[in-house]
Amino acid sequence: MEKKNTILYTLVLLFITFCVQFTDLKIGVVKVSELMLLGLAPLVFLGKLNKYVVYLLIFFTLTALISLWTTSKLDFIYLQPSLLKRPYWITLGRFLEIVSCLVLCNLAILFFRHLKQKQKFDFFFEKFIDLNIIITVVFAIIYLAVALNLIPMDNTRLVYGWDTRLRGYFVEGGPYGLMLSFVFIAITLVKKTQKRIVYQIMLFMVIAFMAKSKAGILCCLVWIVIENFSYLKAKLKPLLLPILVLIGAGLIYLFINISSMYVKELDRVQLAVKERPKDPNLVMGRISGLFIFPKMVQEKPVFGIGTGNYPLLRNNKEYRGFFPLPPKPIRNLDAHGFGGIVDILVDNGLVGLLGFFSIMGVVFIKVRGNKGSPELLIGFIVLFLFGVQIHFMYPWVLLALVLANTHRDEASSRSEINS
Numbered sequence: 352m353e354k355k356n357t358i359l360y361t362l363v364l365l366f367i368t369f370c371v372q373f374t375d376l377k378i379g380v381v382k383v384s385e386l387m388l389l390g391l392a393p394l395v396f397l398g399k400l401n402k403y404v405v406y407l408l409i410f411f412t413l414t415a416l417i418s419l420w421t422t423s424k425l426d427f428i429y430l431q432p433s434l435l436k437r438p439y440w441i442t443l444g445r446f447l448e449i450v451s452c453l454v455l456c457n458l459a460i461l462f463f464r465h466l467k468q469k470q471k472f473d474f475f476f477e478k479f480i481d482l483n484i485i486i487t488v489v490f491a492i493i494y495l496a497v498a499l500n501l502i503p504m505d506n507t508r509l510v511y512g513w514d515t516r517l518r519g520y521f522v523e524g525g526p527y528g529l530m531l532s533f534v535f536i537a538i539t540l541v542k543k544t545q546k547r548i549v550y551q552i553m554l555f556m557v558i559a560f561m562a563k564s565k566a567g568i569l570c571c572l573v574w575i576v577i578e579n580f581s582y583l584k585a586k587l588k589p590l591l592l593p594i595l596v597l598i599g600a601g602l603i604y605l606f607i608n609i610s611s612m613y614v615k616e617l618d619r620v621q622l623a624v625k626e627r628p629k630d631p632n633l634v635m636g637r638i639s640g641l642f643i644f645p646k647m648v649q650e651k652p653v654f655g656i657g658t659g660n661y662p663l664l665r666n667n668k669e670y671r672g673f674f675p676l677p678p679k680p681i682r683n684l685d686a687h688g689f690g691g692i693v694d695i696l697v698d699n700g701l702v703g704l705l706g707f708f709s710i711m712g713v714v715f716i717k718v719r720g721n722k723g724s725p726e727l728l729i730g731f732i733v734l735f736l737f738g739v740q741i742h743f744m745y746p747w748v749l750l751a752l753v754l755a756n757t758h759r760d761e762a763s764s765r766s767e768i769n770s
Contacts, residue, residue, distance in 0.1 A: 363458070363462050364462070364478060364479055364482070365482070366458075367455070367458070367459055367462070367479065368479060368482045368483060369384065370384040370387075370388070370455055370744045370745070371483065371530065371533070371534075371745040371748060372483065372486050372519065372520065372530070373520040374520065374521060374530065374744050375522055375526075376520050380433075380435060382448075384451070384455075384744060385447070385451040388451040388454040388455055388458075388744075389447060389450065389451050389454070391454060391458070392450065392451075392454045395454050395457050395458050395461070396454070396457070398457075398461060399461060400457060401456075401460045401461075401754060403710070403713070403714055403717075403754060404453050404456055406710050406713070407453055407456075407710060408450070408453055410710060411446065411449045411450070411453075412446070414658055414695075414698070414699045414703050414706070415442055415443070415445075415446040417654055417657075417699070417702075418442045418655075418658040418660070418698065418699070419439060419442060419657075421651070421655065421656065421657040421660075422438050422442060422657045422660060425438070425656065425657065425664065427663050427664065428666065428667050428668075429663075429666040429667070430663065430683075431679070431682060431683050433683075436662070436683045437663075438660070438663065441660065442657055442658045442659045442660070445659035445742060446658060446659075448742035449741065449742050452742060452743075455744050455747055455748065456748070456750055456751045457751075458751075459747075459748050459751030459752070459755070460751045460754050460755050462475075463475075463476070463751065463755030463756070464755045472755075472756075476540055476541070476752075477541055480534065480537065480550065483534045484534070484553070484554075487534070487553075487554065488553075490509055490519050490557075491517070491561060493507055493509050493510065494509065494515075494517040494561050497510040497515065498510075498515050511523075511524075514563065516561070516562060517557065517562045518562065519562075524561075524563050524564050525564045525566055525567070526564075526738070526739075527564065527567075528558040528563070528564020528566065528567025528568070529564060529566055529567050529570060529734065529738060529739050530743075530745050531554050531557060531558050531562065531567060532554075532564075532567045532734070532737075533739075533745045533746060533749060534554060535554045535555065535558075535570075535571050535574065536570075536574050536727065536730040537727075537748075537749060537752060538550050538554075539723060539726070540723065540727075540752065540756065551571075554571075555568075555571055558571065566737045566738045567737075569737060570733060570734065570737045573733055573737075574730055577729055577730065577733070621673055628675045635684060637689065639665075639671065639674045640665075640689060642671075642672060642674070643665050643672075643674070646669070646670050647664065647670060647697050648697060648700075651700060653700045653701060653702055654699065654700045654702055655695075655696070655697055655698045655699040655700035655702075656697060656698060657698060658698045659698065660698065662682075662683045663683060666682060666683075689738065690734075690736055690738040690739050690740065690741075691734075691739055691742075691743075691746075692704070692707075692732070692736055694740060694741045695741060711728070711732065714728060714750075714753070714754070715728055717757065718754070718757045721756065721757045723756065724756055724757045727749060727752060727753045727756070728750070728753050731746055731750050731753065734746045734749070
């Protein structure tokens with residue numbers, strides 16, 4: 352029986368690792384991991400559903416239904432012939448993507464909660480980290496082979512661009528670096544300090560010098576501050592008042608200068624658009640999104656523009672302003688790149704944002720008494736703040752670890768009291 356359990360545990364661990372590392376592996380336009388998870392949905396949901404996953408499932412179902420009503424009141428001008436990139440269908444597709452994330456989250460919770468003994472949990476969790484590190488090392492070796500001209504870049508999808516960036520099985524180096532920052536955060540639960548530090552240093556080197564992911568670098572640095580906040584707070588306590596004064600002065604300075612900075616940046620971007628009207632990074636990425644999504648929020652602040660509708664509506668003249676209409680092949684790509692929290696705000700408005708953070712608040716109250724869990728929950732939200740889309744899978748594994756780790760610690764405490 353023990354041998355059968357070990358085989359099952361290993362298969363589940365391999366599957367979770369596959370979903371983390373190969374998020375963007377597709378058949379046509381559909382992700383392989385999403386198809387597998389949606390196929391497993393009846394089996395996983397017929398098992399023991401975590402109540403926080405239920406809250407999230409209800410929340411995203413309600414936002415999807417509201418989005419269908421919102422969509423009926425919108426004017427879509429530039430549409431592609433693809434059925435999955437059309438109104439209503441794009442909302443349904445995005446909803447199914449999020450459902451697949453929740454299936455993975457519940458599966459990971461069940462898996463890690465089933466490892467009731469601390470030694471088992473630590474053993475299989477470390478194997479999960481080891482697997483991700485091994486895959487990263489293999490990708491890094493391929494990157495070095497390409498960089499040294501031992502392998503042509505065209506022979507592998509892992510490396511791309513004139514500046515030779517590692518992207519793994521993601522669309523770009525930026526998203527890949529953020530996935531590695533998820534592993535960087537999750538490593539916190541590894542008990543062996545030396546192993547943890549070595550792994551984190553290695554991951555940071557890959558993020559910074561191979562993936563060249565600015566968001567990934569910042570995410571790791573912010574996590575280091577979050578993880579060591581209590582220690583820093585104790586050490587910097589005598590300097591707390593001067594630090595607060597400096598922060599206040601800095602905020603006032605920014606407030607005074609923000610208008611002139613905005614005008615200068617607007618002029619610079621307008622000039623760049625005239626010079627490079629077909630540059631996808633300029634007309635489709637964060638730069639254009641910074642001008643476009645505030646207009647959408649301003650126009651639809653309560654319920655948003657509807658789940659998944661951003662890539663369809665961003666092309667409307669009233670939103671894109673001075674930005675040119677993107678070429679047809681890239682016109683309906685998800686393009687603002689600001690991450691899941693902005694996704695919820697734009698797609699589902701202030702109602703959606705309040706609903707999501709209400710659920711996160713309930714989870715925080717649940718886990719706040721457990722060592723490490725509140726910080727990991729903040730790490731889960733931080734990933735979305737740094738550009739991870741709400742329908743990317745790996746952050747939901749982190750939420751699963753938060754809930755499973757808390758449950759295990761509570762079960763251990765009850766066992767000690769009863770004994």
